[in-house]
Amino acid sequence: QVQLVESGGGLVQAGGSLRLSCASTESTRVIGFMGWYRQAQGKQREVVATITSGGSTYYADSVKGRFTISRDNAKKNTVYLQMNSLKPEDTGVYYCNAVILVRNYWGQGTQVTVSS
Secondary structure, three states: OOOEEEEOOEEEEOOOOEEEEEEEOOOOOOOOEEEEEEEOOOOOOEEEEEEEOOOOEEEOOOOOOOEEEEEOOOOOOEEEEEEOOOOHHHOEEEEEEEEEOOEEEEOOOEEEEEEO
């Protein structure tokens, strides 16, 4: 059973930065598709950013220019989300996602709170 372990959430003031990390226990293959999603209280989970094993990225319009998703080349199944210029509307639980052989895996989530 593949596990995704997230870290790096916390409380930050508007305009600040946080960096989220997600490490996978999958070691036998490179995960082709990984990403970050978030869920604000009372709202549906939404995609924030995704990255393929080849480095192709996608960002939600709301985070373009502020967030950067990346993968560690030495640890190919580790993904990061650098979040700059944070806004109160970025508050939510952030989940790491991996797609392995058409199956979705999710981390336990890490809370990000941005105060105004």
